[in-house]
Each structure stands twice: as structure tokens, then as C-alpha cells.
Amino acid sequence: QMGFPGYFLIVADFIQWAKDQSIPVGPGRGSGAGSIVAWALNITDLDPIAHELLFERFLNPERVSMPDFDVDFCMEGRDRVIDYVAERYGRNAVSQIVTFGSMAAKAVVRDVTRVQGKAYGLGDRLAKLIPFEVGMTLDKAFDAEPQLKEWVETDEEVREVWDMALKLEGLSRNTGKHAGGVVIAPGKLTDFTALLSAEDGSSLVTQLDKDDVEAAGLVKFDFLGLRTLTIIDWALGLIRETRGEAPVIERIPMDEAKVFELLCRGDTTAVFQLESRGMKELIRRLKPNSFEDIVALVALFRPGPLQSGMVDDFINRKHGRARVEYPHPDLEPILKNTYGVILYQEQVMQIAQVLANYSLGGADLLRRAMGKKKPEEMEKQREIFLKGTTERNIDAKLAGSIFDLMEKFAGYGFNKSHSAAYALVSYQTAYLKTHYPAEFMAAVLSSDMDNTDKVVPLIEECRRIGLVVRPPDVNAGAFKFSVKDGEIIYGLGAIKGLGEGPIGQLVEARTDDGPFSDVFDFCRRVGTSKVNRRALEALIRAGAFDSLDEPRWVLMASLEDAIGQADQEARNEAVGMDDLFGLGAESGTASSADPYQHHRQTVRWTERDVLRGEKETLGLYLTGHPIDWYADDLKGLGAKALENLERTRDSVRVAGLIVGLRVIRNKRGESFGIVTLDDRTARMDVTVFADLFADCRDKLADDSLVVIEGDVSFDEFTNGLKMRANKVETLENARKESASGLKIHLETRVPAFAETLLSKIQPHLGGECPIVIAYNAVNASGEVVLGEQYQVHPNDSLLLDLQELLGQDRVQLEFAARTQKRA
Known part of the structure; x- marks a missing residue:
């Protein structure tokens, strides 16, 4: 009827190809999940009838517009699907879409500073004074930040930059490639639009943006990359590795009590859409116990519902603290799942259909009008609504109040098709976290391993739920985070200064000839041309050789010999030379009973040295704090x-x-x-x-x-x-404020103690903390308080020096008792 079967078949074709290639595809996104034809063609995974989703929310026969399926693919496989579409429909007919980057507030001041030849620091400081907020402009920043205003008004150079930036702000600055937009033309693309080479030179893009492409009559498809699909895929792969078989994620039970217990506890870190601080707080209040509640959560957690009181109404009605009331008895079937609250756009449409005899196409037009809030359009729709309710013998005053209620909630209403599709992904990730926590968290960590700020709270979450996270391991680890015996092994790829190439070489050597026996064996088999000294040092400091049961400082001290020996053996092998007795790699330092015997006297690393090494190579403290x-x-x-x-x-x-x-x-x-x-x-x-x-x-x-x-x-x-x-x-x-004394414990006579002590405290004199020497020998004991001229600042440097001299347990700060203050 609408002439779009070809569109549906094209979408079904590339989705089926992706599934056949084991590329994860999302269950649906946006209003497309409301189409039963899309469900029947395996475009979406949600039965729209079971979830009360409406086709007219996607395509309205009474207002013909282009269909628009947004399809989520695994991040790793998305480009393969786009390549398949180009191959199938012709590379001269398929292209991605251009985007235009504009000169936003921060960017424009940096650009102007650079072009005017002014110091980089000036532009950098100016940009940092502009608040980081969505929709920020130079004028808004000028009014909001007093320091910025003062600088612009008092510094001539800054004023020059600012004046030019105001003229350029908002202009197009550069071109890019749309994250997921792809057009398929019925013939050659150049018959419809000019093309442009993408900035990286990898492909052609249209010169028209997404809106102009549609205006030119081309059909746009959205191929979006969803990181969560990649995480689910990786987690299932790890489950197969560790347990032999993995669940079929599309067939997991949707009413698992343990999953809802996890949600109600707010243990939703890493659970799709449910992991933010605010969402956790909402979940703990709402206490979801059904899939419908998760759908509602996705829809409720937005500024409109949160600020309007809708969320409080919903929660109080769910838990019996407020009565569930329906504006009209006929609305109970529509609003029952949301406790009488109009939460979804689809409910607005159903109310119009049930009470005022709207077709669902006409109800979609009503929903759109309510969203746009145009007075003349609203008045027209009110008349249609009241006429329909009169035909059904509904009191005019009640009908008017229901229309007002619909109008109010239409502004906050959310697309249930989208909410239900994403709630399904939320439930799947919550299911994996509940039943396969190690594999799931390892997959999540792998997806964020380049972002230390995200890895730190994820490691904390692992510890909180009782998972052990082991340091990277040359004998058990992989590029990504992995799982062994229920414990997570840190990904080798997360070590700073170590690329994918060296790790691939390492894993290949381990696969071919088994685990590494020592650092000499490692250097010889992996080759120092592939894993250089810097990378080896990073591996040691990150703890990747800890499984060899040798201290990190001993390994670091032996590195010079290990590299030298490996290089010598590589040179010998290159010229076909063996050692005198034909023993080859079996001879030399590494073959002795103790390959580290010449390095065991090296200076021992303190715990601080160990942790500092972890922080510098991993970006966080792993084995301590x-x-x-x-x-x-x-x-x-x-x-x-x-x-x-x-x-x-x-x-x-x-x-x-x-x-x-x-x-x-x-x-x-x-x-x-x-x-x-x-x-x-x-x-x-x-x-x-x-x-x-x-x-x-x-x-x-x-x-x-x-x-x-x-x-x-x-x-x-x-x-x-x-x-x-x-x-x-x-x-x-x-x-400094609270220390009452620095106590040094002595049990035996220390040679030249007075002179040594004085040299240690000399740089720290002038404080208010007295030094107390507590002498406790067999024949005598007592305490000596040094004079005021020897009072010190009790800082880290002094304490470390004294602890190195006398031992950690013999140096301690004492504190005065603290009095409690009333709040």
C-alpha cells in the first residue's frame, strides 16, 4: 500500500547476511520494532503484539514518509556489513554520507589563536575557561564565567582573538563521515549527488548531508555500531572457552528471579542503559520485578519525567503508596502496566483510538501535533477528539480533561518500541552478569581497555562482587582480558607501550612451544626485535612475569643479560653458527640451575615502587593501594x-x-x-x-x-x-596539625646513631612535632624527648628515610586524642 516492500527486503537481506556471518545484530532500535513484518523478516527480535507496539508509530499510512530502520551491529562487524551492501548493490550506487563539523565555542578560539600566530597557551587557557556544557556558545560563556569576561576586557590580544571568534562561530569547519548513514541509489550515485573523498581517503561520501540526501529522493539506511553487542559476543566467546558451551542469548528466560534481584540491589555497573549513578538510584526506588518494569525504567530516566513528578507517581503507585487510578475505565487495559501513568507515545495513540475512534494513523498525527505544541494544530485536534468522544457518549468535561492529560504527558512520552528493544539488551547484559560474572566483566573490561578512567571503576566493581583480577600474565594472558579458573586475567593489550604486534608474537611463541620458563627463555623465543627493551620493562613493571615466581626487581636487573644473550643467539642462528659443543640455546646463562644467580643481590623494590610501576604501565593500582x-x-x-x-x-x-x-x-x-x-x-x-x-x-x-x-x-x-x-x-x-610526636623505637645500640639521625632530620627541622626516642633494652628502658630545636615537619620524605634506616615498625607517628564536634 505504501510502496516500501523493497526497502524492507533490502534491510532483511543485509541483516540476514550479518547473522549468517556471526556478526551480532541488535534486537531493534527506534520505532521499527513496532512492525510485525520486520519481526517476521528477522529484522527485529521483539514480537510487537506481545509488547503492545504499534506499526503506525513507525510508518503512518495517513502521512506517507520514508521508512527509517536504525540497525545496531557489533562494532567489530559493522564495516563488513557496509562492505557487503556496497558489493551486492554496486559500489557506484552505495555511499556513506558526509557530515559538516562546525566551529563550536572551544574549537573556534583555538583555531583563531593559531591562525593569528599567537601563543598556543593563550588559546588553550581561553578554551579551558569556556564551560563544558551542551549548547555552549561564546556569548553564554562570556556571561557565565567572570574570569573569562575580565580577561577579554583587559587584554588586547585576547580581545582580538575573541572578536574574530565571534564572527566565525558556527561556520562549517571541516567534513567528516556520518557514524552510520549509508545511501543506496537506484542507479549511479552521481546521477543524484556529487561525491567527496572521505578525509582518510578510505571511501567516497555524498556531498549532501543526511537531510539533503533524503530531499534528493535517496533512501538512507543507518548502520550503527553498538559496543554492548560486541561485549555480549565477547562474553559468550569466553563462556564457551571456559565452560564448553554458552547460552543462546536470544532464548534466555525473561523472568529470571536472580536477574531482578541483581537489579533491585542496584548492582548494575556495566549493565546496558542501567549503569549511571542516577539510574541506579531510580532502580533501587522502583525495584523492577518484570521485563515491563525494565522497559519503563529506560523511558522514565529522562529529564522530563524526572522533573515533572511522573517518576514519583509511577513508583508510589507500583508499591501501593498511592492509588492506581485511570481517567476512564476503558483505559485500564492500556495503562495497567504503567499503573495509570501515561508513559509511552504509543499509549497516547491507543487512548485516542479507544476513546475518540481515531485510526492509529490519525492517532499518530495527534501525537506529532502534541509533541510540536502548535496552538492552531492542537485546537483542530481537540475538536476531532471531542467529537469522537461525544460519539462514544463520554462526558465532554471528562473528555477535555483527558485530552489535557494526554497533551501534558505527550511532551514527556517516550517511544515504547525503542524502550522495549533496548530494555531487551539491558536484560541480556544483566543475565550475563548474574550467571557468568567473570566472563561478562572480562568482556566489558576489554571493550574499555584503552580508557583507564573507565577501567578503574570496573576493576573496583569486580572486587566488590568478589571477582579476583590477576595482573597481566605472559603465560596465561591474551591481548584482551581473559578468564582462567574463575579469575580475570588482565589484558596484555592494556599495558601502555605494548602494541598488538608484540603481543601477537608473544602468544604465538607460547602456543608453539609452551609456557615461558624464565625471562631468558622469553627473550630468546619471542625475539627482542619484536618485543623491545621498553616493552619488556613495561611487562615486568605491570606484573606480567609474576607467574614465574621471581620478584620484579630481580627480573628487571637480569633484563640486560637476557636481551644480550637472546641477541647473540639470534645472530649465531642467522649465520648458521652453533656453540663449540653444539648445545645451542641450551647453553649460557639461562641454562644454569639459577638463571638469576648474579642478580639476586639487586636493591629490593619497596611496595611503593611496585605500585608506582603498575600505575605507570596500567594506569591504576592493581595489587595494592x-x-x-x-x-x-x-x-x-x-x-x-x-x-x-x-x-x-x-x-x-x-x-x-x-x-x-x-x-x-x-x-x-x-x-x-x-x-x-x-x-x-x-x-x-x-x-x-x-x-x-x-x-x-x-x-x-x-x-x-x-x-x-x-x-x-x-x-x-x-x-x-x-x-x-x-x-x-x-x-x-x-x-602536622594532629601529630603529638614522632616516636623512634630502639632495642640495641646503633653505631653513630646521633649523627645519622641528625643528618636525616636536618632538612625537616622547624616544625612542631617533637621526636621521642623509646629505648627498650634488656637491662634498661626509657624515653628521651629531644629539645624544641629538633622538632620536625612529619612529612612522607622524613618518615621514609627513618623507616629505611631503622625498619618500618620502629618509626611511628603518635596523635593527640581528637574531640568530637557536634554537627
């Missing part, structure tokens, strides 16, 4: 563990590493901060309000160790605890 070094200090300072915090009227002191900072503006335009604090027992957000934030912002850098005093109270929104900071200090300052 810096806060462990200060456990005694924090205990002395009275800092409570975050996991043990309770609501109290007393001011509480906590301490931890800063792992995140969000800067937000209040209604007065002042900046305040929400600091994410990590003490390894837990993470907590601490609010630092404007006055305090202005004073302590320089102390809130990532990885800084801070001590915070504040008030802990109950957060009704999250059903957890929240904290407001009253005081923020660095650990060093907190020690």
Missing part, C-alpha cells in the same frame, strides 16, 4: 572507614584518594564540587559547597590523599548516606 601505606596514620587521625560510616550528629573524619571530581554551578552561579573519595573499603561522594570549594580546590586533584571532616546524613533519594564537607586537608597538613 596507596592508602594502605598510611593505615596507621589514618587510624591515629581518627579517620573512619567509608564502609563503616553511620548516620550521626557528630562531625566525622574520613580519608581517601580522590578518584573523581564533578564541578557544578549553583543557582547563584557559584561553583561547588562533588568529590568521589576512595579508601579501598568503599567509594563515597562528598559535597564541598561553594565557600569551602573556593578555598580548597587546589587540594582536590586526582590521586590526592585528603582528610575530610563533615556531616553524614541519610539520603532519602538513594536510601544511602551522604556527606557534606566542613573541612578539607591534605594528609600532610592533617598530620
